[in-house]
Amino acid sequence: MSSEVKFNFVKLWSWLAALFIFPLIWVGGLVTTHDAGMAVPDWPGTYGYNLFLYPFWTWIYGPFDLLIEHGHRLLGSWVGLLVIFLCIAAWRQEPRRWYRWACVGLLGAVIAQGLLGGFRVVLDERTIAMIHGCGGPMVFAYATFVALASSSDWKTATARIVPRGLWSLSWILLASTVTQLALGAQLRHALPSTSPVGFMSMVHLHLTFAGVVTIAILAVALMVRRSPYAQEPGLRAPANALLALLVLQLLLGVGTWMANYALPWSETTGALARYVIAAKGYWESMLVTAHQATGSLLIASSTWLICRVGRRQFSLVENPDPLNNPQSTGALPRSISAV
Amino acid sequence: MLGVLLVGCGPSELDYRPNFLHAASLTRESADRNPTEIAEQAAALTESWFGSLDQPRWPSGQAEAVRMESVLRCAGPVGRLADKVERGVFRKHCVTCHGLSGDGLGPVSMLLEPYPRDFRRGTFKFKSSPVGKKPIREDLHRTLVEGIPGTAMPSFRALEESEEFANDVEDLVEYVQFLAIRGEVERRAIRLNLQEGIPLETSEPRMQEILSDVVGKWNSAPSEALSVPEPPAWFTTAPSDEESHLEWIQKGKLHFESELTACVKCHGKTGSGDGASQDYDEWTKDWTILAGIDPKHPKEWKEMKPYGALRPVLAKPRNFHWGAFHGGKSPKEIFKRIVLGIEGTPMPPVARAENSNPGLTDQELWELVYYVMHLEDRS
Numbered sequence: 001m002s003s004e005v006k007f008n009f010v011k012l013w014s015w016l017a018a019l020f021i022f023p024l025i026w027v028g029g030l031v032t033t034h035d036a037g038m039a040v041p042d043w044p045g046t047y048g049y050n051l052f053l054y055p056f057w058t059w060i061y062g063p064f065d066l067l068i069e070h071g072h073r074l075l076g077s078w079v080g081l082l083v084i085f086l087c088i089a090a091w092r093q094e095p096r097r098w099y100r101w102a103c104v105g106l107l108g109a110v111i112a113q114g115l116l117g118g119f120r121v122v123l124d125e126r127t128i129a130m131i132h133g134c135g136g137p138m139v140f141a142y143a144t145f146v147a148l149a150s151s152s153d154w155k156t157a158t159a160r161i162v163p164r165g166l167w168s169l170s171w172i173l174l175a176s177t178v179t180q181l182a183l184g185a186q187l188r189h190a191l192p193s194t195s196p197v198g199f200m201s202m203v204h205l206h207l208t209f210a211g212v213v214t215i216a217i218l219a220v221a222l223m224v225r226r227s228p229y230a231q232e233p234g235l236r237a238p239a240n241a242l243l244a245l246l247v248l249q250l251l252l253g254v255g256t257w258m259a260n261y262a263l264p265w266s267e268t269t270g271a272l273a274r275y276v277i278a279a280k281g282y283w284e285s286m287l288v289t290a291h292q293a294t295g296s297l298l299i300a301s302s303t304w305l306i307c308r309v310g311r312r313q314f315s316l317v318e319n320p321d322p323l324n325n326p327q328s329t330g331a332l333p334r335s336i337s338a339v
Numbered sequence: 340m341l342g343v344l345l346v347g348c349g350p351s352e353l354d355y356r357p358n359f360l361h362a363a364s365l366t367r368e369s370a371d372r373n374p375t376e377i378a379e380q381a382a383a384l385t386e387s388w389f390g391s392l393d394q395p396r397w398p399s400g401q402a403e404a405v406r407m408e409s410v411l412r413c414a415g416p417v418g419r420l421a422d423k424v425e426r427g428v429f430r431k432h433c434v435t436c437h438g439l440s441g442d443g444l445g446p447v448s449m450l451l452e453p454y455p456r457d458f459r460r461g462t463f464k465f466k467s468s469p470v471g472k473k474p475i476r477e478d479l480h481r482t483l484v485e486g487i488p489g490t491a492m493p494s495f496r497a498l499e500e501s502e503e504f505a506n507d508v509e510d511l512v513e514y515v516q517f518l519a520i521r522g523e524v525e526r527r528a529i530r531l532n533l534q535e536g537i538p539l540e541t542s543e544p545r546m547q548e549i550l551s552d553v554v555g556k557w558n559s560a561p562s563e564a565l566s567v568p569e570p571p572a573w574f575t576t577a578p579s580d581e582e583s584h585l586e587w588i589q590k591g592k593l594h595f596e597s598e599l600t601a602c603v604k605c606h607g608k609t610g611s612g613d614g615a616s617q618d619y620d621e622w623t624k625d626w627t628i629l630a631g632i633d634p635k636h637p638k639e640w641k642e643m644k645p646y647g648a649l650r651p652v653l654a655k656p657r658n659f660h661w662g663a664f665h666g667g668k669s670p671k672e673i674f675k676r677i678v679l680g681i682e683g684t685p686m687p688p689v690a691r692a693e694n695s696n697p698g699l700t701d702q703e704l705w706e707l708v709y710y711v712m713h714l715e716d717r718s
Contacts, residue, residue, distance in 0.1 A: 035431045038418025047421065063425070063503045124416060190446045192434040193353055196649070199446035261436075264452045266489035267612075270715075273661035276486040277493035279432060 010094050011150040013086035018143040020079050025136045025296050027072045029289035036065030037129050043121040083107045109139045130189035137296035144300040148307040157311035162228050166309050173216040174302040180209040181295050217246045238305040245298050252291040259284040353392050355440040357382035359646040364630035365533040380539045381528040389521045404557040405513045413514035428507050429514050441518030451491045459522025462683040465666035467564040470682050473557045475564050479512045488663040523553050567671045591710020600689050605656035610714045612658035618685040620654045654684050662715030673708045
C-alpha cells in the first residue's frame with residue numbers, strides 16, 4: 001500500500017490566485033481614486049519598456065500615479081501567472097473535469113480583464129475603465145468559487161438540509177451586490193459630461209440597492225440561525241462575514257460621501273461645519289478605495305454563501321441524502337460523487 | 340471578441356457647454372427668440388477666440404491675463420504623454436463639481452450645498468478686492484489650498500506640499516481665471532445680441548471692446564486689492580485680564596448690533612445665522628428675479644430646468660458659533676470679509692470711516708473681528 005500523499009497544488013494555486021486578486025482590486029481602486037488610469041500612456045509596455053523591464057527605481061521613485069498604475073499592471077501579471085499555475089496543476093491533479101475547465105475559464109476571465117485594462121489605456125476611454133472596474137470583482141467572485149470548490153468543505157459536505165428559501169435568497173443577494181457594484185462604478189467613473197440629473201438618479205439607485213443588500217443580508221443572518229439551517233454551522237461563517245462586511249460597508253459609504261463631497265447638512269454640528277476635505281489626502285483616498293474593495297468582498301462572500309448552501313442542499317433536491325436515508329444502499333448518488 | 344465589442348470606443352470629443360441658462364433668462368419675455376440657438380452662436384463665437392475645451396488658446400491681440408502654459412496643462416483629458424508631464428489637471432480635480440465649462444454644473448452639482456461655483460459670471464466670493472472687482476491670484480490660491488470648511492470644496496494643500504504635484508495649484512488658479520474670462524465674454528456676447536440687438540455675426544468690433552474690458556479688469560485686479568492693516572497690539576497678544584477681554588467683546592458686540600453694520604439682520608442677535616433677512620445669491624437671482632421668476636415658486640423656476648437651472652436655495656448666513664469661516668478664519672481674512680463684503684451674496688461691505696465718510700474706524704473693525712472670532716468660544 002502506497003503511503004505517498006500528493007501535495008494539493010490545485011488548492012494552493014486556487015487560493016493564492018483568489019487572495020492576490022483582492023490587492024489587485026485594491027490597487028485598481030486606488031488608480032481610479034487618483035484618476036491614474038492614463039498615468040502610463042502606452043500598453044502593454046510602460047513608456048516604451050517591456051512591462052517587466054521598466055526600471056525599478058524609476059517606478060518606485062516616480063510620480064505616485066505612475067507608481068500605482070504600473071504596480072497594478074505588474075500585480076495583474078502576477079495573478080495571471082498564478083492562474084496559469086492553477087490550470088497546469090488542475091490538468092495534472094484534478095479528477096473533476098468541470099473543475100479543470102472552470103480553471104481555464106478563470107484564466108480566460110483574467111486575460112479578458114487585462115485586455116480591458118489595456119484597451120482602456122490605448123483608446124483612452126473612461127467607459128471601458130468602468131467596465132474594467134466592474135469586471136474585477138466579478139473575476140474575484142469567480143476565483144473565490146474556484147478556490148472554494150477545491151476546499152475540503154466542498155468535497156465533504158453532504159446534502160442534508162431541507163430547502164427553505166436560503167438558496168434563492170443567496171442568489172438574490174449575489175445579484176443585488178453585483179448590481180450595487182455596477183451602480184457604484186457608475187458613480188466612481190462618472191464622465192465629465194454626465195448630467196447632474198443622471199448622476200443624482202444613480203446616487204438614489206445606489207442608496208436604494210444599499211437598502212436591498214442590507215435587508216437581504218439581515219434575512220440571511222436570521223435564516224441561518226433558525227431551523228432547518230441552524231443545525232449547519234458551516235453556514236454561519238459566510239453569514240457572519242456578510243453581516244460584518246455590511247456594517248463596515250455602510251460606514252465606509254457614509255465616509256466616502258463625506259470624504260468626497262461633505263455632508264449636505266454640515267451646519268448641524270461644529271465638527272462637520274469645520275471639516276475640510278483633503279483632496280487626495282491619504283485617509284480620504286484609502287476610505288474611498290476601501291468602500292469599493294469591500295463591495296467586492298461582499299460579492300465574494302455572497303459567492304461563498306451560495307457554495308456553502310448549495311453543497312448542503314442542492315443535491316438533496318435531486319437525490320435524497322444516502323447517508324441519512326435508512327432505505328439507502330449506502331452508495332453515493334451520482335450528483336455527489338461527480339462533484 | 341473583446342476587440343469587436345470595443346470597436347467604436349475612443350476618446351470622445353467634449354465641448355464647452357453653451358450658456359443656455361443666461362440666454363433663456365434674457366429671452367423669457369420674447370417668445371420669438373430661441374435661447375438655445377443664441378447660446379450656441381455665442382459659444383461658437385467665444386470658441387473662435389478662446390479655442391476648444393481640449394485645445395484652448397488666448398485671444399490674439401489681447402494682453403495675456405493668464406499663463407497659457409498652465410492653461411494648456413490643465414485643459415484636456417487626464418493623463419501623461421511620453422514626456423511624463425501630467426495633463427488634464429482640471430478634469431482630474433475639479434470637473435465633477437464645477438463642470439467642464441466651469442459652469443458649476445458638474446455631475447455631482449445637484450447634490451451639493453452650497454452648489455459649486457459657476458465661474459462664468461467672473462464673480463468670486465472670497466477675495467481681497469472690492470465688490471465689482473476681480474479677485475487676485477492669491478485669493479484663488481488661498482481657496483484652493485485652504486478649501487472651504489463644511490462644503491465639498493476640498494483643500495489641495497497635499498498637492499502643493501508634494502514635489503511632483505507642486506505646480507498643480509498654481510496652474511489651476513490660471514485655468515480658473517481662463518474659464519472665468521471665457522465665460523464672462525460668452526455671457527456678454529449673449530447680452531450684446533439680446534439686449535443691444537447686435538447680431539453676433541457682425542459683432543466683432545464691439546466684442547473686441549468687451550474682450551479688452553474683461554481682460555483689463557483681471558489685469559488691474561492686483562492694484563485694487565485691499566491692503567489689510569496689521570491688527571492692533573491688544574488683538575494679537577492674549578488679553579492680560581478677563582476685564583479687558585470682556586471690554587473688547589462688549590465693544591465688538593455693540594458694533595455687531597449697530598444699525599451701521601446691520602450684522603444682526605442676517606446673522607441674528609446671537610450670531611447663530613438666524614436673522615430675519617433671507618435672500619438668494621446673485622448666481623440664483625441672475626436667472627430668477629432678474630428674469631421675472633419668483634424663486635420660491637417651483638412652477639416658475641422649473642421652466643428654467645431644461646437650461647441647467649438648479650433648485651434655488653437661500654444663501655445661508657454664517658453661524659459664528661461653529662467657528663467655520665468659509666473665506667478663511669485668520670483675523671485678516673475676517674477683516675476683509677467685513678470691509679469688502681462677500682461678492683455675489685447678501686453679505687454687504689461695512690462702511691469704513693475714511694476721509695470723513697461715516698463708518699467704522701480700523702480700531703472698531705478689529706473690535707468687531709475680535710467679537711465675531713470669540714463667538715465660537717461660547718458654543
